[in-house]
Amino acid sequence: GAVVSQHPSWVICKSGTSVKIECRSLDFQATTMFWYRQFPKQSLMLMATSNEGSKATYEQGVEKDKFLINHASLTLSTLTVTSAHPEDSSFYICSARATESSGANVLTFGAGSRLTVL
């Protein structure tokens, strides 16, 4: 089946620094990827839709200058948390839509990246 690789799996950084998270579709091309954020014991909140070759579409309330998204190729999307602060500490999960042999489009998730900002 479709595999989505996300890196790093966990990162600790100092307040004020920037952190980049990569999301790769390993065996399929993904023109669209989605970035979610999940706080402990809470649901997945959609942050933005990442589109290959164009600007990302952000959900209401998500700061585009804070969470920079780049989808430079059909297999890679990156999320950069700029000037990170402790309140940005969270579990960030990317996902990509793959087309199965049945023709159905299924959303596959990466393993997630746990960010801790000190």
Place this chain on the structure above:
Amino acid sequence: GENVEQHPSTLSVQEGDSAVIKCTYSDSASNYFPWYKQELGKRPQLIIDIRSNVGEKKDQRIAVTLNKTAKHFSLHITETQPEDSAVYFCAASFSGGYNKLIFGAGTRLAVHP
């Protein structure tokens, strides 16, 4: 707006019993409804999904039903086992460009031996 409501937030059952989780969605144009299982510290895993052209789908002990008129869909797990214990999320696709998925708040299922 785009909204998915999920109930209950927690569910505790005895092994062998059935478990039912219910979700409602706001957009009548939504046409794809997946269910994900997430174990602690792991990524969500798709367990079953249903599209708006069918009313029910079953896969072994798991089934999903969809009522488009009521904008309501449910997950049914029969003969529950301890390994079914996890957080379950429903989701609905929302129209407008990329069919993004909006998730429900999740249901923490505990199956007791």
